[in-house]
Amino acid sequence: MKIARRAAVPAFAVMEIVAAANARRAAGQSIINLCVGEPTTGASDAVRDLAQEILATGSLGYTEAMGSPALRRAIAAHYDRWYGADVDPSRVAVTTGSSGGFMLAFLAAFDVGDRVALVRPGYPAYRNILASLGCDVVEIGCGPAEGYVPTVAQLDAAHAAAPLEGLVLASPANPTGTMVDAAALAQIASWCTSHGVRLISDEIYHGIVYDDARWPGASAVHHLDGGAVVVSSFSKYWAMTGWRLGWLVLPDDLVAPVDALAGNVALCPPALAQGAAVAAFSDEGYAAAQENVTRYAQSRALLLDRLGELGWLEVAPADGAFYLYADVSGSGLDSVTWCARLLDEAGVALTPGSDFDDVDGDRWVRLSFAQDPALIGEAVDRIVAWQATIRS
Numbered sequence: 001m002k003i004a005r006r007a008a009v010p011a012f013a014v015m016e017i018v019a020a021a022n023a024r025r026a027a028g029q030s031i032i033n034l035c036v037g038e039p040t041t042g043a044s045d046a047v048r049d050l051a052q053e054i055l056a057t058g059s060l061g062y063t064e065a066m067g068s069p070a071l072r073r074a075i076a077a078h079y080d081r082w083y084g085a086d087v088d089p090s091r092v093a094v095t096t097g098s099s100g101g102f103m104l105a106f107l108a109a110f111d112v113g114d115r116v117a118l119v120r121p122g123y124p125a126y127r128n129i130l131a132s133l134g135c136d137v138v139e140i141g142c143g144p145a146e147g148y149v150p151t152v153a154q155l156d157a158a159h160a161a162a163p164l165e166g167l168v169l170a171s172p173a174n175p176t177g178t179m180v181d182a183a184a185l186a187q188i189a190s191w192c193t194s195h196g197v198r199l200i201s202d203e204i205y206h207g208i209v210y211d212d213a214r215w216p217g218a219s220a221v222h223h224l225d226g227g228a229v230v231v232s233s234f235s236k237y238w239a240m241t242g243w244r245l246g247w248l249v250l251p252d253d254l255v256a257p258v259d260a261l262a263g264n265v266a267l268c269p270p271a272l273a274q275g276a277a278v279a280a281f282s283d284e285g286y287a288a289a290q291e292n293v294t295r296y297a298q299s300r301a302l303l304l305d306r307l308g309e310l311g312w313l314e315v316a317p318a319d320g321a322f323y324l325y326a327d328v329s330g331s332g333l334d335s336v337t338w339c340a341r342l343l344d345e346a347g348v349a350l351t352p353g354s355d356f357d358d359v360d361g362d363r364w365v366r367l368s369f370a371q372d373p374a375l376i377g378e379a380v381d382r383i384v385a386w387q388a389t390i391r392s
Helices: 013-026 045-057 069-083 097-109 124-132 152-161 182-194 220-226 252-265 271-281 283-305 335-346 373-391
Strands: 092-095 115-120 136-141 166-170 198-202 229-233 246-249 323-327 364-368
Touching (some): 045 283, 069 092, 069 246, 069 271, 092 252, 097 124, 097 198, 097 246, 097 252, 115 124, 115 152, 136 152, 152 182, 166 182, 220 229, 271 283
Parallel strands (some): 115 136
Antiparallel strands (some): 229 246, 323 364
16 A cells, blocks of 8 residues: 655654663663653643643533634733733634644645755754655754854855745754844844745743843744744643643734644644643743743753763753753764663663754764753763763
8 A cells, every 4th residue: 555755754763762761661770861852840730730620620622723712812911921022812823732833834834845944953843744744845054153043144045046935943942952032033034024934933942041131032923924933832841741732823824724724633732731721821830830940950050060071072052941962973973873872881861963963963962951950960970981981
């Protein structure tokens, strides 16, 4: 039987590493899993309590395709609270995780054959979803020299080669943790508007930042009139990964297309998650999320203090999110081998950079520090000791 060509995309390697780590743990090996970008605390008590109340007394039938009115209003109010932005709830589409949001945004905005630019290194699902939809993915290499952020000159060059229809930009970014400040975002958004390029702004790590002077983070919500789309999620800042709930903030021209697509693709996001997520925007919900950020900051500080012991050649800025992206090529091993041996021989799971960059990723690894600082410290101890054995 036929298998569609669109299915021929690479697997997300981090999930394979998770499976390998879990298998070793089940066999009795002591494993520290720092490969997946998942907060370990889970949803706040405010969200859990409301979920229990809804389970006991509420209806769990279908909601509107774009999400329940109550949650859409709460998300709109969040943009006023954090960014001073007046967002009409009708522009908000609640989605099944940010992954569902990307799928809806890409389906609504891009046709087969459209050229869509991505930053490399970057989240691999962008590339894979776009490729499965028949788009022509244009990767823009952004390393230390560019601060991991695309320049207007790079965008000009990519657009001159053949017109772009879209640009996907993340801040804070996965895997680097790089942030795009308000001035740079405004410049990129202006370039996109003037060239007829749709900006898709991945803002799922907003709130997880380590320099108060850079927060509130720049948001493309201020550039909706130029055609920008904002993608966000409850998974990271609010630690609600398994609740599978995200959202889009849409320009006017995409509201009706996304509404139609959402109803056909998924009917609606999970009703229980939607009902409980309203509590994430309570004072208690924000406070719990900020406590998590404080813990990530402690783990980040520990890592940065011990970089000399780790001896890695280059480390991305880690201004936001909860990742350290580091060049381990001084070991003499490629990143896939390095990660495989680290897991086998030291019981620490990291993700090879080849998952995020198919050109230079063989030199880099990603470490997720969304863990308790004590566990991060133990992981560093193991990595330092293991690296001494491969260098001896």
